[in-house]
Amino acid sequence: MAEKEMYDAATIGDVTTLKQLLQTNQHLLDVVSLTSCLKNVLHIAINQxxxxxxxxxxxxxxxxxxELDSKGSSSLHLAAAIGIVGIAxxxxxxxPEMCWWRDGQDMNPLHVAAVKGNVAVLEEMLRQDSFAAAERLHRGQTVLHLCVKHRQLGTLMVLVDKLGDKDLVSAEDDNGETLLHFAVRTNQLEVVVYLDESGKLGRLTKNSGGKTALNILNESFEDTxxxxxxxxxxxxxxxxxxxLNLPRFAEMTMVAAVLIATMAFQAAVSPPGGVWQANKPEEEAGEMYFAGHAVMAxxxxxxxxxxIQVNIVAFISSLVAILFLATTGSSDQWIFVLCATISMLVSMASIGVTYGISLIMTNPNMDGFGLRYVVAISGSVFLVSIIFIIIISSMRDGKRVKRLVKKVGPPCSFA
Structure with missing residues (x-):
């Protein structure tokens, strides 16, 4: 009877009755309610x-x-869920170590406060121990993933502001999904806008399925x-x-750029056809030449x-590509990547033309094979390569095209 009166007092907030009961028998606090999922009187008071x-x-x-209740929740978990700062x-x-405790769902109190949208309690716990907020959950999700998943923009803003960690904002779960993937998948424009305005977004990454947040948007929400x-x-x-691939891109392209620069330099100092080995004797008629001069000159x-003109273009453009690739290593500006790519295309095309001219100068069977043919062949090869790249890239949007055709309907036929 006394136990029931105590629990009733805790439920309705009757402090006077509780004091009277505990003056009579303080051991009543050791009683666990069997009708409230094995909660003690403190748990019940917090819940109410x-x-x-x-x-x-x-x-x-x-x-x-x-003490924990039957679900593995501590009193701080319950306070985080109910959202009363004074109790927390x-x-x-x-x-204070309760900030780290996990409940039956593997969540600590900060996770619970974030999911429930209890900003004030969350801020209080962050002041006590912000490191607990960085704890990962099921499938590698962060507390920020939880905020987006449960549509809690308020607690998301608090966490991003207080933690101020760009790496945490761009963190991926075990499926490679970031906050942006979650926000786009659940069509939460306000989250995308906030992340953009906060300046915490660094890049679009691909999930384990090879899709970025933009891919997901294009596939699912065109009509919204x-x-x-x-x-x-x-x-x-x-x-x-x-x-994301700049280190790998820079490494692979840098090798090609250095190789082309070396080839162009070598062609300048050791031209096709070789160089004169000695000065032309003065008594001989004709044009003068000197040791080290190119024979073909x-x-x-x-x-x-x-x-020489084309070789200079190949050499300079490869050096420019190397410069932009070196700059790319410490920057994520797309302009450097674009300039490096253009420079490499010019360099490769030029070295191809240089090779063709070398063949013409050193092979008597190619006397009628003019420069225009060399340029035409090099241009054709590059054009075909670019078209192939475009076709392969467009294949990724095949599903989108199919959906568009399906939406428009089959072509009309006329009798």
Missing amino acids: GQEGIVEEVLKIKPELAL KRLLAIA STYSEMKSILKKYSNRLIA LKEKDLYKQF
């Missing part, structure tokens, strides 16, 4: 938001705060009112996908001049 009861119970028996402060004063605005935001970051004047 009865600050006065919580204060009185903790004065008499503070260690009661350390009192519990944190007794056992938020599509255009969300797409305009995401496209600003789509080019930063390149930044005298034998094929016009063609050799074209060879």
Whole structure:
């Protein structure tokens, strides 16, 4: 009977009755309610938001705060869920380590506060121990993933502001999904706008399925009112996908650029056809030449001049590519990647033309094979390669095209 009266008092916040009962028998606090999922009187008072009861119970028996209910939840978990700052402060004063405790769902109290949208309690716990907010959950999700998943923009903003960690904002779960993937998948424009305005977005990354947030948007939400605005935001970051592969891109392309620069330099100092080994004797008629001069500079004047011009372009453009690739290593600006790519294309095309001119100058069977044919062949090869790249890239949008055709309907037929 006394136990029931105590639990009734805790439920309705009757501090006077509780005091009277505990003056008679303080051991009543050790009783666990079998009708309330094995909760003690403190758990019940917290669930009902009865600050006065919580204060009185903790004065008499503070260690009661350390007990868990049948679901593995601590008293701080319950306070985080109910959202009363006064109760959370009192519990944190007794056992601040409770911020790290996990309940039956593997969530600590900060996770619970974030999911429930209880900003004030979350801020209080962050002041006590912000490191607990970085704890990962099921499938590698962060507390920020939880905020987006449960549509809690308020607690998301608090966490991003307080933690201020760009890496946490761009963190991926075990499926490679970031906050943006979650926000786009659940069509939360306000989250995308906030992340953009906060300046915490660094890049669009691909999940384990090879899709970025922009891919998900294009596949699923073309007909929604938020599509255009969300797409305009995401496209600003789509080019930063390149930044993910910049080290690999720079490494592979740098090798090619250095190789082309070496080839162009070698062609300049050791031209096709070789160099004169000695000065031309003065008594011999004809044009003068000196040791070290290119033989073809005298034998094929016009063609050799074209060879030198194209070789200079190959050498300089490869050096420019190296410069931009070196800059790319410390920057995620797409302009450097674009300039490096253009420079490499010019360099490769030029070295191809240089090779063709070398063949013409050194092979007597190619006297009629003019420079225009060399340029035509090199241009054709590059054009075909670019078209092939475009076709392969467009295949990724095949599903989108099919959906568009299906939406429009089959072509009309006329009798």
